[in-house]
Amino acid sequence: xxxxxxxxxxxxxxxxxxxxxxxxxxxxxxxxxxxxxxxxxxxxxxxxxxxxxxxxxxxxxxxxxxxxxxxxxxxxxxxxxxxxxxxxxxxxxxxxxxxxxxxxxxxxxxx
Amino acid sequence: xxxxxxxxxxxxxxxxxxxxxxxxxxxxxxxxxxxxxxxxxxxxxxxxxxxxxxxxxxxxxxxxxxxxxxxxxxxxxxxxxxxxxxxxxxxxxxxxxxxxxxxxxxxxxxxxx
Numbered sequence: 612x613x614x615x616x617x618x619x620x621x622x623x624x625x626x627x628x629x630x631x632x633x634x635x636x637x638x639x640x641x642x643x644x645x646x647x648x649x650x651x652x653x654x655x656x657x658x659x660x661x662x663x664x665x666x667x668x669x670x671x672x673x674x675x676x677x678x679x680x681x682x683x684x685x686x687x688x689x690x691x692x693x694x695x696x697x698x699x700x701x702x703x704x705x706x707x708x709x710x711x712x713x714x715x716x717x718x719x720x721x722x
Numbered sequence: 723x724x725x726x727x728x729x730x731x732x733x734x735x736x737x738x739x740x741x742x743x744x745x746x747x748x749x750x751x752x753x754x755x756x757x758x759x760x761x762x763x764x765x766x767x768x769x770x771x772x773x774x775x776x777x778x779x780x781x782x783x784x785x786x787x788x789x790x791x792x793x794x795x796x797x798x799x800x801x802x803x804x805x806x807x808x809x810x811x812x813x814x815x816x817x818x819x820x821x822x823x824x825x826x827x828x829x830x831x832x833x834x835x
Binding site: 709715 | 756758763764765766767768771811815822823825826827828
């Protein structure tokens with residue numbers, strides 16, 4: 612089945628140790644999004660790619676970076692994770708930005 | 723700017739009770755409206771959507787009608803089940819390609835036997 616896949620589902624890292632989260636899709640959608648969702652809150656958009664064009668939200672910390680090497684894959688890099696970065700990270704895709712399809716999320720724990 | 727206001731949770735209902743979760747919005751232009759559901763430890767699943775005024779979205783017994791005159795998109799279900807226990811997010815997306823989703827704060831629904 613076509614879907615959005617996130618790996619790993621659970622990631623534990625140490626304070627300040629870089630970590631990379633992965634998202635892949637078989638939907639061939641143009642747009643890919645990364646959201647951060649903290650406990651009992653709504654998802655917060657970090658950035659998105661429309662094809663190869665990167666769009667950063669104004670309040671996304673510099674600590675968060677992203678790469679999209681091809682249509683199918685998108686990565687979220689956290690350069691120096693702090694305790695406040697512990698959250699669920701959600702990837703979503705969209706055909707031309709009309710409707711978004713979410714992956715299962717990666718829960719990040721920072722020790 | 724765009725905003726979405728949802729009723730505060732948690733909402734606790736007995737199985738087979740009627741459900742309403744209120745959602746109102748503020749937006750420029752003509753947004754699309756969505757309800758997403760999130761089960762514990764999972765990502766968001768699209769439950770239903772409506773893209774223009776008076777459209778009714780429906781799925782799995784849930785319904786919501788896009789009411790432009792009252793800027794509302796209330797979620798309803800006639801008879802809830804224990805398996806409906808989850809967090810429900812109302813969201814809007816402005817017109818234009820790749821425009822961002824604006825979410826409400828989410829409403830937790832707990833259904834008991």
